Amino acid sequence: MKNILVVGAGGQIGSELVPHLQKIYGNSNVVAADINTKCADVFKDGPFELLDALDAQKFADIVKKYKIDTIYNMVALLSATGEKNPQLAWKINMGALMNSLEIAREFNCAVFTPSSIGAFGPNSPKDNTPQDTIMRPTTIYGICKVTGEMLGDYYFQKYGVDTRSVRFPGIISNVTLPGGGTTDYAVEIYYGAIQQKHYVCPLPEGTYLDMMYMPDALDACVQLMEADPSKLKHRNSFNVTAMSFEPSQIYAAIKKRIPDFTMEYDVDPVKKAIADSWPNYMDDSCAREEWGWNPKWNLETMTDDMLKVIGEKYKAGLLK
Numbered sequence: 518m519k520n521i522l523v524v525g526a527g528g529q530i531g532s533e534l535v536p537h538l539q540k541i542y543g544n545s546n547v548v549a550a551d552i553n554t555k556c557a558d559v560f561k562d563g564p565f566e567l568l569d570a571l572d573a574q575k576f577a578d579i580v581k582k583y584k585i586d587t588i589y590n591m592v593a594l595l596s597a598t599g600e601k602n603p604q605l606a607w608k609i610n611m612g613a614l615m616n617s618l619e620i621a622r623e624f625n626c627a628v629f630t631p632s633s634i635g636a637f638g639p640n641s642p643k644d645n646t647p648q649d650t651i652m653r654p655t656t657i658y659g660i661c662k663v664t665g666e667m668l669g670d671y672y673f674q675k676y677g678v679d680t681r682s683v684r685f686p687g688i689i690s691n692v693t694l695p696g697g698g699t700t701d702y703a704v705e706i707y708y709g710a711i712q713q714k715h716y717v718c719p720l721p722e723g724t725y726l727d728m729m730y731m732p733d734a735l736d737a738c739v740q741l742m743e744a745d746p747s748k749l750k751h752r753n754s755f756n757v758t759a760m761s762f763e764p765s766q767i768y769a770a771i772k773k774r775i776p777d778f779t780m781e782y783d784v785d786p787v788k789k790a791i792a793d794s795w796p797n798y799m800d801d802s803c804a805r806e807e808w809g810w811n812p813k814w815n816l817e818t819m820t821d822d823m824l825k826v827i828g829e830k831y832k833a834g835l836l837k
């Protein structure tokens with residue numbers, strides 16, 4: 518059975534990835550690690566370790582203590598936050614990745630590190646963005662992600678480290694609010710619909726972005742890490758997407774279910790510039806062919822589930 522370490526477990530993906538992995542591999546086989554002390558109260562079903570991913574010695578000690586064979590490195594400052602402090606974003610994003618790769622090399626671990634649609638840039642093809650194409654991102658987040666992809670392939674080719682990665686689109690979830698992402702509007706809009714019946718959208722109408730519901734994202738992580746390595750022509754990093762929409766389309770999907778929901782636009786120029794540099798929709802045929810990627814959720818089914826779960830939390834007084 519695998520022994521897994523999730524670093525950055527307290528983030529938007531990590532907070533759902535840990536229980537998802539525990540259901541598959543067993544609670545004691547999945548160690549959650551995060552710099553935030555509050556996470557100790559969240560991850561009570563299995564081992565939790567306080568870890569600053571930039572502390573290589575502590576990171577390695579945890580890998581040795583639990584005989585880890587698989588590292589999910591989920592540490593990242595996201596796109597909009599990164600633009601406020603590019604130097605810190607580089608330090609954290611690349612420091613955590615380099616420690617993950619070096620420790621994986623030393624202790625023979627496999628490594629999963631998410632990349633992102635943010636790894637593409639304004640001169641990447643916007644529609645049906647190919648798996649292999651020009652990538653000149655114009656955000657520090659994207660530069661971290663494309664550098665991370667190359668480091669992942671380098672550690673595989675030079676040292677044989679089993680590195681694998683997907684280029685996630687915007688991920689929509691109803692557990693942990695995302696922070697500092699350009700695609701966060703697609704999560705916030707559901708809370709606005711339930712709590713205020715109104716939302717002020719920071720991206721303009723017509724801004725298409727790839728998106729995915731969290732259950733599909735969690736399946737993508739596990740499916741790729743469980744894939745037969747002999748079938749993988751790519752490793753870092755696979756395009757994966759489930760849907761592409763622009764703000765007026767998600768607004769319409771919600772309004773069908775909450776007729777008195779209203780939305781206005783107040784465009785955030787930073788988020789607009791970032792979104793405009795990213796694809797409208799990616800070609801994820803390589804992931805489908807090489808490891809059976811096949812998303813289950815679309816805008817309609819996701820909207821039903823998001824409004825149901827957030828509505829129940831609201832009625833129970835659980836929303837801040």
Ligand code: VAH
Binds near residue numbers: 633635658685687688
């Ligand atoms: C962001 N949610 O907006 C992240 C993601 C595809 C975007 O990487 O920065």
